[in-house]
Amino acid sequence: MVHTLSVVVFLKRNTTDMEEGDKVADLFRRADRGDRSALARLISLIEREKEVLSFVPEGLRTKGTNSYLIGMTGAPGAGKSTLTDRLIEWYRRQDDEVAVLAIDPTSPFSGGAILGDRVRMQSHALDSKVYIRSMATRGSLGGLAVAVPITLRVLQLVSFDEVIVETVGVGQVEVDIVGSSDSTIVVLNPLWGDSIQANKAGLLEIADVFVINKADRDGVRQTRRDLDAMLDLSEPKKWRPPIIETVASDGQGVAELGSALAAHRAFLVDSGEINRKREKRASEEFTKATLRLFERSLKNSGDFVRLHQSVKEGEIEPTRAAQEVIDKILRN
Numbered sequence: 439m440v441h442t443l444s445v446v447v448f449l450k451r452n453t454t455d456m457e458e459g460d461k462v463a464d465l466f467r468r469a470d471r472g473d474r475s476a477l478a479r480l481i482s483l484i485e486r487e488k489e490v491l492s493f494v495p496e497g498l499r500t501k502g503t504n505s506y507l508i509g510m511t512g513a514p515g516a517g518k519s520t521l522t523d524r525l526i527e528w529y530r531r532q533d534d535e536v537a538v539l540a541i542d543p544t545s546p547f548s549g550g551a552i553l554g555d556r557v558r559m560q561s562h563a564l565d566s567k568v569y570i571r572s573m574a575t576r577g578s579l580g581g582l583a584v585a586v587p588i589t590l591r592v593l594q595l596v597s598f599d600e601v602i603v604e605t606v607g608v609g610q611v612e613v614d615i616v617g618s619s620d621s622t623i624v625v626l627n628p629l630w631g632d633s634i635q636a637n638k639a640g641l642l643e644i645a646d647v648f649v650i651n652k653a654d655r656d657g658v659r660q661t662r663r664d665l666d667a668m669l670d671l672s673e674p675k676k677w678r679p680p681i682i683e684t685v686a687s688d689g690q691g692v693a694e695l696g697s698a699l700a701a702h703r704a705f706l707v708d709s710g711e712i713n714r715k716r717e718k719r720a721s722e723e724f725t726k727a728t729l730r731l732f733e734r735s736l737k738n739s740g741d742f743v744r745l746h747q748s749v750k751e752g753e754i755e756p757t758r759a760a761q762e763v764i765d766k767i768l769r770n
């Protein structure tokens with residue numbers, strides 16, 4: 439009797455999962471056709487820990503490969519959002535569709551903006567070929583580490599030509615997030631020691647292009663010298679990151695940045711490095727998803743719950759109980 443009941447419950451849950459899956463697949467198709475509310479719903483589902491990538495329609499799966507993922511990082515206030523804004527303009531002039539994911543509660547994109555940035559953001563907001571979304575940390579970097587890569591993958595799958603992710607360059611999670619982009623831009627300012635700080639934060643290693651923004655201020659040559667010296671000291675790679683000077687607030691140097699990115703992209707394609715980066719992202723997604731789903735189903739399993747209780751009551755050694763749970767699950 440109990441057995442029959444659990445089968446029924448199982449079937450019921452499965453049907454619900456399938457219905458949900460159909461709905462998610464439909465959201466993907468609509469988002470791919472440019473339906474922004476469908477896209478926003480997909481991202482909200484990700485934030486609520488739904489596994490939307492389990493339901494990507496087959497036709498969409500291969501499309502994401504044409505999308506170019508750009509990471510933008512640097513110290514707070516370095517000018518990342520202003521620069522991103524300029525890059526959007528640059529790509530829009532080539533008639534590309536651009537998505538931006540800003541991971542920073544203070545970012546102008548998330549509304550903590552000074553007026554000028556808001557006005558500019560609104561001009562993009564009216565552009566149907568631009569999608570800007572922010573994701574707040576809410577003090578939980580753990581959640582971001584899961585949600586951000588999934589969201590970036592979704593944006594790539596639904597056919598944006600360029601997907602730009604902006605994060606502050608402090609902390610391992612942020613560095614990991616931008617570091618796995620196709621091209622990573624590290625934004626510095628002409629301040630004494632800024633490049634040394636960037637080095638400490640691990641940003642030098644992930645940079646494909648350096649930007650010295652606020653080049654209207656003193657100290658540009660010194661910052662360039664520091665950077666060059668550090669690059670000379672680091673292990674030589676096939677690609678030496680160029681150093682571009684910009685004044686994001688008035689657009690100076692943005693064309694050079696656009697060209698540097700195009701050159702890096704060409705390098706990635708010619709050297710086959712782009713495939714390696716994609717393989718790495720796919721492999722990380724697979725490993726993380728396996729562990730996540732395993733953990734979730736484990737916590738829902740009767741054996742886990744039962745043995746957990748025994749552990750709490752001191753009836754069994756925790757490690758021994760863990761071994762028993764794993765043995766039981768692997769046998770099923």
Ligand SMILES: Nc1nc2c(ncn2[C@@H]2O[C@H](COP(=O)(O)OP(=O)(O)OP(=O)(O)O)[C@@H](O)[C@H]2O)c(=O)[nH]1
Pocket residue numbers: 512513514515516517518519520521542544545546552606651652653654684685686687688
């Ligand atoms: N003088 C000067 N100011 C700039 C330049 N670029 C940006 N700014 C200003 O610097 C301030 C910070 O710019 P943002 O683009 O918000 O910097 P951010 O790196 O995105 O900041 P967070 O997201 O808060 O870390 C704004 O007041 C910009 O107008 C520049 O090239 N020169």
Ligand SMILES: [Mg+2]
Pocket residue numbers: 518519520542544545546547604
């Ligand atoms: Mg910002």
